[in-house]
Amino acid sequence: MARLFGTDGVRGLANKFPLDGNTVFRIAQLATRQLMLNHKKQGRPVFIAKDTRRSGDMLEHAVAAGVASMGAEARMLGVLPTPAVAFITRELQGMGGVMLSASHNPFFDNGIKIFGADGYKISDAVEEAIEKDLIAGGKIELPTGAEVGFVSHDDSSASFWLSNLARVAGENVGSRRLKIALDCANGALARWAPKFFADLGYSVDAIGVNPDGININDSCGSTCIAAILNVMKKEHFDVGFSFDGDADRVIAISSEGDIIDGDFILAITAKYLKDREKLPGNALVTTVMANLGLDLAMRNNDIKVFKTRVGDRYVLEEMQKNQAVVGGEQSGHIILADHATTGDGLLTACNLLRIMRETGATIKELSGVMSKLPQVLVNIRVKTKDFDSIPEIVEAIRDTEKRLSGRGRVLVRPSGTENLVRVMAEGPDESEIKGLVESIARTISNYLC
Structure with missing residues (x-):
């Protein structure tokens, strides 16, 4: 069986394994058991929220039942953003948090994101423990009587999160x-x-x-x-x-x-903080998908750029390793560690408005800190993502790398959340890189679609 936890929790087609009600109930039980291993946090609630997908109601109740069946309080927040769950869990001393969302995916998908008491997404080790127990299917000792947990509803904590952003x-x-x-x-x-x-x-x-x-x-x-x-x-x-x-x-x-995407936002934020001597180590963290223009702009401003594989959890790990306070992805997933434990779109917007207000500059003027190299990205929906096992695909990628050597780059990677293979190339000539990307995409389609 393929690994259930991807780069951002469990994700898939709602009402089909592993996002069916029974499996989600079981995951909630196992996740609660892992959270309860920290005995100091026992007696605290597990906060649960969802986005607006039709399947959210169904899965929300499955999670709440799983949490309560383990003897914990399932505190339901209703519809709230993912970062709100992380913030509320940490600041209001929850035992953990669960967010039901498939992020940018279509409505028919859903997902489970799990946070620890510290407001950070649970570690790979905890995810693996949950998955191992799920596969094993062993019996769980359940409390009875007064030890059974309960479900409560929380309509006030959202305002606490918003007041912090204000x-x-x-x-x-x-x-x-x-x-x-x-x-x-x-x-x-x-x-x-x-x-x-x-x-x-x-x-x-x-x-x-x-x-x-x-x-x-x-x-x-x-x-x-x-x-x-x-x-x-x-x-x-x-x-x-x-x-x-x-x-x-x-x-x-x-x-x-x-369009001011995550690369621009990182550059704007890092320069603003460095100019005020508030950028520890004069560094930011991003992923291998970041435009080369970001590297060049940060080099011109004496700001170091650390690169990771794609996924906010890897960005966060590198930020903690280097004590960086700014990190994120081109997609607009920005982590501002002085204020949050995970990416927060509303926080990022608030931060940009503050920078605009304090500098008196427009967002376009602020974005002048960097210039992008032409970049082309194509997503190919595939039956299997094992492109690197097909010699013809590997050869097509190598040929492109040789053609762009010293002038640009090509990056081919599987999506961590969908059945997609992403092909990205950068270089000085947009028409050239578009042709190169389309050529690789055709080869991938021929063998994997």
Whole structure:
């Protein structure tokens, strides 16, 4: 059986293994048992939240039943972003946290993300222990009587999370209110973000705020920038923010329509902090997918760039290793370690607004810190992701590497959350790299589709 836990928890088609109710109930039991091994945290609740997928209600109750059956309190938060669960778990002294979301995936998928009492995603070792016990299928000793756990509902902790973010953003004071556009992806932020920014004094126009269970990430959100671009073309906005379904990532848009992705956000944030002597080690962390323009820009600003494999857990590990406070991915998943334990799209947007306010610069002016090299990325949906076992595919990749040697690069990798193989290339000539990527993609399609 393939490993259940990927780069961001368990993810798959809802109501099919391992995202069926019975298996999720079992995972919740086993995860609670692991969390309870830290005896000092016993008696504390396990916080549970979900995004807006139709399957969220079903799986939420399966998780709550699993937690309570182990003798713990299952405290249900309702619809909240992933980073809110991490923050609430840590700051309100939970035993752990569970988020039900498949992030940017379509509505028919769902997933399980598990946080420890410290607000960080559980380690590989804990995931492996849960998976091992699940496969073994052994009997679990369950409490009875007064030792059985219970389910409670929490409608107040979300405001605690938002108040912390408000301190980062600050109020929009001055002679002119900044006007911002939001795309909440019909996801976990739909209920929260428009009012949050309006209460801070910003003029807000929002789309993707009418979730119906099946429209999350559907032609909207951070993986469909066209939606917010269409809004911003109609009238003037100072900046736009497009989130994904569980709001752990964000892409910014300038008033001119420039896409400010995670690479730009990392560069803007790192330079801002370095200029104020608040960037420990003068370093940031990103992944191998980052544009080479980020490396060049940071080199020009005497900022070191540490690279990891794709996945926020690997970014976080490298950040902790190097005591970095800024890290993230091109996708807009940004970790600001001074404020959070995981990527937080709303926190990132707040941080950018603060930088704009304090510097007096527009987001476009701030993004001038770096220039991107042309980059082409193609995703190929495949039956199996073992591309490196096919000699013809390996040879096509090697040929491209030789052609770009000294001028650019090519990177082929499997997705950690979907049945996709991603082909990315960078170089000085966009038409050339587009042709090279398409050639590799055709070869992959011929053998794996």
